[in-house]
Amino acid sequence: GENVEQHPSTLSVQEGDSAVIKCTYSDSASNYFPWYKQELGKRPQLIIDIRSNVGEKKDQRIAVTLNKTAKHFSLHITETQPEDSAVYFCAEARDYKLSFGAGTTVTVRA
């Protein structure tokens, strides 16, 4: 999307290592930042989200951090497993409507 930049576009990690994906946004009024995971041939599905009044959120091996001042947020996956291989999309929203990043293809090597 035109409002969100996502890096890197591809990421290869060894099983058990961590993976980090970063996104930057431009609209200071954005208040909702979800992350979606899309497995091959399937639809994107929400894995974690964060709102602008929170700096960090964690769910098992997945965590998201938000820096409102710098307008960037990141997805952290720890202890990566083969089933973490997928395309990950960040997104931002101000008034319900989501704008997505271009996606990061994550490959976890066994």
Added chain:
Amino acid sequence: DADVTQTPRNRITKTGKRIMLECSQTKGHDRMYWYRQDPGLGLRLIYYSFDVKDINKGEISDGYSVSRQAQAKFSLSLESAIPNQTALYFCATQGQGSGNTIYFGEGSWLTVV
């Protein structure tokens, strides 16, 4: 979720033909969206609707039109398909009770030859 159903799932059509992609949902959500997915470009918003009488253009609406026939139905039309409209199309819904969470349909592969 099977609650958001797209038809057809796959379609090959010729340049210049009219094609309609249909979406229906049983989630009771007011907001519905059509996104297009291309490799390296992510998900781009084509059109969205917040209720039956509301239609809004997204970032790439040229060459597309939509119709919100009922709360549960939102269709996307390509009046005269062209090859660069070959893509994977997703319908999505969003409800007031779900915060901003968007739920996607299974996707419709469209190839224009």
